[in-house]
Amino acid sequence: MRLADDERAMLDGEQGEAVAAAMDLLVRYGEVLGAERLVDTDNVCGANLFGSRHSLVCGSPTPDGAFSEHSLDTPRVLPIPPVRAQSYQLIGPMDTKHWQVQGLPQAEHDEIMASEQYNAEHGIHLLNTCTPYQVGNVPLKGEHCAWMESSAVVYVNSVLGARTNVEGRESTGAAMLTGKIPYWGLHLEENRRGSHLVEVSTPVTANRDWGLLGYWIGEQVPEEAIPVVDGVAGAPDLVRLKHFGAAAASSGGVEMYHLPGITVEARTPEEAFAGRAPVERLHYGPAQRREAYEHLNATATDTSVDLVMIGCPHATLGQIRDVVRLLEGRRVHADSALWVFTPRALRHVAEQNGYARALEDAGALLMSDTCPAIGQFLPPGTRVIATDSAKQVHYLPAIMDVQGWFGTLAECVDAAVTGTWRGELR
Amino acid sequence: MSEIVLTGRGLVGGVAEAEALVTRHAISGWGGVEPRTGRIIESRHELVGQSFAGKVLVFPGAKGSSGWSGMFHMARLVGSAPAAMVFTVMNTKIALGVVVSHVPAVTDLDGDPFEVIRTGDRVRVDGDRGTIIVTRADTYRRDPEPSRGHGWAAEQEQDTDGRRCAGPGPGEHG
Incomplete structure (x- = not known):
């Protein structure tokens, strides 16, 4: 791979060891791809919120150690400088408001909060969503980006015409520090x-x-x-x-x-x-x-629904209002739960609009920052879930060993209210 | 003992020899594998329930979520990574995945690996030379002492020495 002068200088350590490690990762990765060069990017979405499971497998359970190992693929504990590119935190493991609903211990909460603070101090914007394009990161047509999150990548490539491959934690970690990503795949006009x-x-x-x-x-x-x-x-x-x-x-x-x-x-x-x-x-x-x-309904046989999950990818304000209206005059069944997930920023708006309160009054809950598949949590004893998301019903049964129903939003809210799945395809 | 040699492009260096685990179905990382054990968990995958830990994983490549590299990275840290990877379709998920797995990896072979290699065959992957040597199971299983190459098992033990095992953990990414 051909490196530009500034890239060579980074690799040679001119900007410190962490930037050199980041460039080394990008070179190893780019050469496996067969990329001829790197491209500048000033729009990086990655996932660098770490809890105990990440820190425990590192040589050094410190924030620098976790970032070095998990985000830059280096076993050395390097001091991480402020990020160079505009960088955004994607969906993570914890709802900072309703973390106790997730069943997280205090120590785990504290560790993830410290990780979030570490990201903030390094200049990573805490969007905490799988849908950055809903809350202030709307790339332009032709803009070279380095995004994780497959659902967001396909959205910005197709709907907006931005250019990104499906990146991973290590490549986005490296892109945050260098402002570079391999010029390969969907960055090139002829591959689109x-x-x-x-x-x-x-x-x-x-x-x-x-x-x-x-x-x-x-x-x-x-x-x-x-x-x-x-x-x-x-x-x-x-x-x-x-x-x-x-x-x-x-x-x-x-x-x-x-x-x-x-x-x-x-x-x-x-x-x-x-x-x-x-x-x-x-x-x-x-x-x-x-x-x-x-x-999509292949994993489900039992019609007693324990959890209805809405908001994968994270719900818009419109979807939240739809749930509120479908719940009007009704209440979530005593044996079921109804959780709606949205970006952190939109939860604030939903609170101002009264939607969060309306959901709680009906026995439902508005959550943000995470989802059951990413955070790996369900109400205790959950055996059957229902959702209006093909993505969530594809992943959650595999990850959490539950049955999953897929249907319309109205069918899902109905299941939460009655405790029973009655969806069908007409 | 008959051996079949295929030559391609070496991606990550090193040499490993182990039993093959072969699938013609692409593998999902996040939500498709359980990194603590290396087990495939995608409900409708033909390998569901089987583990790639210590095997030469022969597969088309990576699909699904962007958490692919993170899962294989975690599998490496807990000692459940494949011994080597042989694949056919390049994309960013598999490229980054093999880089952070730190195991020999080869692609662009001059023969169809799915025709040549069956699950249970012994495969020696040389990531520096870009070659694989396949010994069919029906041959080597009659051999009382199959050759072991560079001893991937010992390296794996060294990797996990002193580390604590952990699951994929909340926060791994879709």
Whole structure:
């Protein structure tokens, strides 16, 4: 890999050992990729909140030790300087307000708070969400970014036209300190063209339908595919594309797609394919929709629901208000729980709007910063969960060994109120 | 004893020899593996319940969440990493994953590894030369003392010496 003068200087230690270790990681990583060079980035989203499980496996259980090992892949405990790039903390392990609901011990809470403080002192913005694009980090078309979080990556590549691969903790940690990331994959114009054509012949309107379509596409196309989805009538919105991309990035590895006429880089399918023929044509009709629904509900048999989870990826204010309205005049069943997850910043707004209070009055809870899959927590004794998120129902049963139902928001709220799953695909 | 040699691109240096664990299905890191034991946990994966710890993992590559490297990094720290990795489809998740796993890794082979290697075969992966040497299970299992290469097991023990085991832990990333 060819290094520019400033990059060579970083590697040689001109800016200290931590920056040199960061550059060394980027060089090792870039050479495995086959990247020819690095590219400047001033927009990095990573995950550097550490608790005891991270610190215990380090040589040195200090914040510098944890960052050195887990974020820079070096066993040496290096003093970490303030980050160079604009850097953002993604979703993490703990709701700083409702951590006791998660069942966290005080010591664990204190360790994660210290880690958060360490990030803040280093200039990492505490967005604490899987949806930075909801709360102040909306990259421009063509902007080179280094983001983790597969659902956010597919959103900003496709909907906004920003350029990022799916980065990991170590590459984003290194990018924060250096302002560099390998110039490879989706950073290059020629790699952003469509590859597979998906012709849709069944209505895709509600949020659930977008999750089903995304999940099905992710299962069908190879990891490196860029699907072009044609034939969807009507315009989706942020929530629907959030669900769609998250689903496609969970069942498969979709990092970018084109919805001609809607997403930013293609007005027509022809423009999306840039003159090339599709590698493959796929058809999505009623049978394929049913297949995705059955796959998403494959882990569930018991209709007694212990937890309803809303907000994967993190809920918008609109979704929170929808839950409040669906709960009007009703109450969450004594044997169930209803948790709604949102970015920290939006929880403050939801509190001002009275939504948080309304949820609590109905027996539900508004949480932020985390989710049950990332934080690995559930109400005690939970055996069955329900959610309107294809991503959450894909991951949570595997991670927490529970059954998972997938359906509409209304079906989910109904399950929380009655304690019973009655969802169906019509 | 018949051996099959494939040559490709070495990505991470070092030599390891161990039994192969082969799948034609890409592997999810976060939410797909349990790093404390190296077990695959993705409910609908063909290897669900099996562990890659100490094996030569032969697979197409990485899919799913951006927590892929973090999971394999953690598996290395607790001593449950694969002995080596052989894969076919490059992306950022697998690239970063092999880098932080610190185990020999090879791709771009001059033959189809899924045709050549079966689970249980002995595979020697040379990440410096970019070669793999495959000894079919039906051959080496008749051999009373199969050759062991550079002793990955001893290295793994050294890696875990003095470290405490821990699970994936809250905060690993989607």
